[in-house]
Amino acid sequence: QSVLTQPPSVSGAPGQTVTISCTGSSSNIGADYDVNWYQQRPGTAPKVLLYANNNRPSGVPDRFSGSKSGTSASLAITGLQAEDEADYYCQSYDRSLSGSVFGGGTKLTVL
Amino acid sequence: QLQLQESGPGLVKPSETLSLTCTVSGASINNAHYYWGWVRQPPGKGLEWIGTVYYTGNTYYNPSLKSRVTISVDASKKQFSLKLTSVTAADTAVYYCARHTKSRGGYTWGHWGQGTLVTVSS
DSSP: OBBBBBBBBEEEEETEEEEEEOOTTTTTTGGGOOOOOEEOTSOOOOEEEETTTTTTOTTTOOOEEEEETTTTEEEESOOGGGOEEEEEEEEEEEETTTTEEEOOEEEEEEO | OOOEESOOEEEOOSSSSSEEEEEESSSOOTTTTTTEEEEEEESSOOOEEEEEEETTEEEEEEHHHHHHHHHHEGGGEEEEEEEEEEGGGGGEEEEEEEEEEETEEEEEEEEEEEEEEEEOOO
């Protein structure tokens, strides 16, 4: 049972937009800690996709964007491409645990 | 270019101690802006933070694992290490070492090792 809750799977056709939600609590997202998003392709390590809620590292397309409100956050992917098929994880800081917490991950399937 | 490489046994017997080392190249462990940590991922499951060490030796552990975990750093060797005692099958996972920042907003895990699978089995 992950501290942050994500849908197990989402899907969309090429060119469409999908969103992935991440729900936390008052001790993490709701406590105004940043949400980061990671992309993990099969057999590889996670890679930071968005940091501090909606900031893209160099090389990440602007098709990826994030938002945060209250105790939740979301990742939006516009103009879906086949290469976006991967697992996506949200992550934040939890003041009760005094450390990182992750979502359970969402598998994105591009139809 | 920063690289992190995990090393250690891929098979550990139940009740024994899992020991892994992460070797850092392309950056200094002594950089005050960064922290060094371990994250694990059981097969087919999500990510779990295990713990973090700062170059000073200060450590931060996941409360659910704290009684069994020790993380240490050896800056002279450019390495940091993980020890997890009294392992069970539930500790079978891919173990990642990674570097993260720490700010008022929390932790951001910017660089990861490739991961190493550790299986707990007799």
